[in-house]
Amino acid sequence: MNKISNIIYDLLRKPYIGLPLLGIFLITLPVTITVIPMFQGNNYTYSLLSQWVILSVTAIGLNLLVGLTGMISLGHSAIFAFGGYAAAYLVVKISLPYPIAIVLAAIVGGLIGLLLGLPALKLSGSYLAVATFGFAVAVPEFLSLNPQFNDLFNDPNDLATKLGVVKVEKQYLPIFEFTKRDDLSRYYLFLIIATVMVLLAIGLWRSRTGRAFRAIRDSETAAQAMGVHIGRYKVLAFSLSGIFAGVAGAMYMAQIGQLDAKDLQFGAAESILFLAAIILGGLGSIPGAIIGSGLLVILPELIKSLKTQLREMTGSSIENFESIFYGLIIILCVFYMPNGIFGALKKLAEWMRGVGREPMLDPTKENNLPISEEVINEARKGV
Amino acid sequence: MSETLLEIQNIEMTFGGLKAISDFSMTVKKGQIVGLIGPNGAGKTTVFNCISRFYKPTKGRIVFDGQDLTAKRTDDVIKMGVARTFQNVELFKSMTVMENLLLGQHTRMRNTVIEDALSLPSSRSSDKKSTQRALEILQELSIKQYANKPVAMLPFGVQKMVEMARALVSNPKLILLDEPAAGSNPNETNKLSALIKHIRNAYNVTVLLVEHDMSLVMDICEQLYVLDFGKKIAEGAPAEIQSNPAVIEAYLGDNEEVLD
Numbered sequence: 233m234n235k236i237s238n239i240i241y242d243l244l245r246k247p248y249i250g251l252p253l254l255g256i257f258l259i260t261l262p263v264t265i266t267v268i269p270m271f272q273g274n275n276y277t278y279s280l281l282s283q284w285v286i287l288s289v290t291a292i293g294l295n296l297l298v299g300l301t302g303m304i305s306l307g308h309s310a311i312f313a314f315g316g317y318a319a320a321y322l323v324v325k326i327s328l329p330y331p332i333a334i335v336l337a338a339i340v341g342g343l344i345g346l347l348l349g350l351p352a353l354k355l356s357g358s359y360l361a362v363a364t365f366g367f368a369v370a371v372p373e374f375l376s377l378n379p380q381f382n383d384l385f386n387d388p389n390d391l392a393t394k395l396g397v398v399k400v401e402k403q404y405l406p407i408f409e410f411t412k413r414d415d416l417s418r419y420y421l422f423l424i425i426a427t428v429m430v431l432l433a434i435g436l437w438r439s440r441t442g443r444a445f446r447a448i449r450d451s452e453t454a455a456q457a458m459g460v461h462i463g464r465y466k467v468l469a470f471s472l473s474g475i476f477a478g479v480a481g482a483m484y485m486a487q488i489g490q491l492d493a494k495d496l497q498f499g500a501a502e503s504i505l506f507l508a509a510i511i512l513g514g515l516g517s518i519p520g521a522i523i524g525s526g527l528l529v530i531l532p533e534l535i536k537s538l539k540t541q542l543r544e545m546t547g548s549s550i551e552n553f554e555s556i557f558y559g560l561i562i563i564l565c566v567f568y569m570p571n572g573i574f575g576a577l578k579k580l581a582e583w584m585r586g587v588g589r590e591p592m593l594d595p596t597k598e599n600n601l602p603i604s605e606e607v608i609n610e611a612r613k614g615v
Numbered sequence: 616m617s618e619t620l621l622e623i624q625n626i627e628m629t630f631g632g633l634k635a636i637s638d639f640s641m642t643v644k645k646g647q648i649v650g651l652i653g654p655n656g657a658g659k660t661t662v663f664n665c666i667s668r669f670y671k672p673t674k675g676r677i678v679f680d681g682q683d684l685t686a687k688r689t690d691d692v693i694k695m696g697v698a699r700t701f702q703n704v705e706l707f708k709s710m711t712v713m714e715n716l717l718l719g720q721h722t723r724m725r726n727t728v729i730e731d732a733l734s735l736p737s738s739r740s741s742d743k744k745s746t747q748r749a750l751e752i753l754q755e756l757s758i759k760q761y762a763n764k765p766v767a768m769l770p771f772g773v774q775k776m777v778e779m780a781r782a783l784v785s786n787p788k789l790i791l792l793d794e795p796a797a798g799s800n801p802n803e804t805n806k807l808s809a810l811i812k813h814i815r816n817a818y819n820v821t822v823l824l825v826e827h828d829m830s831l832v833m834d835i836c837e838q839l840y841v842l843d844f845g846k847k848i849a850e851g852a853p854a855e856i857q858s859n860p861a862v863i864e865a866y867l868g869d870n871e872e873v874l875d
Contacts, residue, residue: 432732439731439738440717440724447707447718454705457667458785459693459722468728 270537278415284529285422291509291521293476299516301469302449306503307364310371313498315481341478349470368500514572626675636845648822650836657842659825696788716749719781792824
């Protein structure tokens with residue numbers, strides 16, 4: 233028992249053990265997921281997995297901003313949309329290979345993120361949330377109303393174009409011919425992209441840059457005293473976070489094969505879903521963002537199948553059952569796991585191992601000021 | 616030893632209509648331990664905040680090491696060689712002692728965000744070097760055993776030591792200590808005064824401190840400045856200050872007033 237808990241503890245605490253294992257898990261996931269009754273080895277299941285990967289990339293980026301730096305953004309759906317549009321334009325109009333389009337979409341995401349971060353120089357907390365939310369509301373309208381964006385891709389007289397739908401599907405990029413109909417290969421392609429993003433995130437998380445972000449979250453006063461340029465790092469956090477959202481948008485474009493500015497995935501409400509993913513999974517942690525995203529993708533599916541079973545059993549169906557149940561689970565998770573699912577897992581592993589019970593140091597003891605005898609003697613001599 | 620390191624020239628600091636400091640000047644020479652004392656609300660911490668540029672003095676100039684500090688940004692101050700501690704301890708609460716000390720070296724580390732994102736060897740080696748340096752300082756202050764503890768778990772006294780270590784690790788020329796002895800018992804204060812002297816000697820650093828504990832101030836300071844209601848009422852060696860009538864009045868109040 234104790235050995236098992238030690239292993240779990242190590243897995244959770246040491247990313248270099250946990251992450252390769254996670255890699256194996258993800259690679260075999262399209263097969264292993266079929267163990268769960270409602271998932272079969274079909275395209276629908278694979279597209280769900282792709283959705284998870286896409287949401288994870290956005291959530292990791294958002295966690296860098298919200299969890300690590302302590303700022304809020306409700307504007308990430310707009311960056312996501314820009315990333316998607318940028319990739320679609322580059323692939324369809326300029327016929328760039330998809331990998332290059334992804335890199336450029338990342339740059340677009342970074343620039344939009346930088347723009348979105350400028351209000352953070354003046355605003356914080358709820359004010360920042362509202363300002364960024366305004367951006368999220370305005371961007372889809374801007375994209376759908378602006379004929380330049382739509383004409384770029386389609387015949388302006390096309391009905392779909394008039395409705396603001398941009399079809400990328402028609403002219404799928406060459407590299408994508410093989411993934412076009414094949415959700416499984418697309419999942420693996422996304423997995424490669426996501427791995428790169430996760431590695432970048434790990435680099436940022438554990439370095440000087442990540443520490444500066446956390447310093448701003450903990451105490452802006454002390455961070456400034458340590459020489460951290462608050463404004464520069466805040467905008468940097470927004471920009472880096474935008475890179476992740478931009479890449480995710482470009483992945484989404486490849487996933488659905490068409491862009492619709494009115495697509496719910498580009499809507500302002502999606503920003504709240506991104507936020508929910510990191511709060512559920514664990515603020516400030518990379519695995520947390522991935523776990524939270526997984527939950528948000530898989531939960532509606534589980535509830536759907538539950539609903540079907542319920543209907544078979546009782547013969548009647550409850551309308552809006554999904555949303556109610558979905559909302560309830562989110563409320564319970566936040567209520568009982570304030571540090572998210574990953575935080576709860578970590579706590580559980582620590583508890584099983586007994587390290588969580590380490591006593592506080594006794595503040596009444598004199599060695600609270602641990603100055604060695606040598607130092608005192610030296611000073612007494614008047615060195 | 617007699618070279619001037621810090622020179623405050625007639626600074627004034629007003630908040631709205633309130634004058635927190637008026638026409639205050641002081642000089643700190645290299646290698647000195649200088650104390651800034653005065654009753655509560657006299658403006659001592661305001662002077663500190665002006666030096667570390669959390670406030671911009673409404674009038675006057677602060678010259679440090681030949682450069683005009685008043686023209687610098689807050690985050691430039693540590694680069695110039697001025698590190699500080701805070702009255703109520705401003706540590707990064709979610710981090711370990713070591714992480715706090717690595718942040719103390721933020722401006723000494725040169726790796727960029729791109730190196731960090733790509734986990735390049737330059738990023739890792741810079742972290743390693745800084746960790747090594749932090750360990751040396753922790754060893755010196757006898758708090759090495761706490762290196763990997765989250766600071767929030769540590770008692771107040773140790774937190775104050777960590778904050779001092781974090782200031783020292785930046786390799787400052789001048790260290791500003793805001794009430795280092797607050798919350799310490801007489802025995803601890805004794806040890807602390809030994810430590811401050813040791814720091815000055817071992818790290819070749821000049822010390823400016825704000826303190827209420829007179830035993831500490833009288834023990835270690837070579838020069839004292841006394842503030843009352845934002846004005847300098849006395850300056851000189853500790854012995855002179857102790858017998859200065861203006862200082863006694865500021866601390867104990869005017870005798871006659873009491874009798875009336």
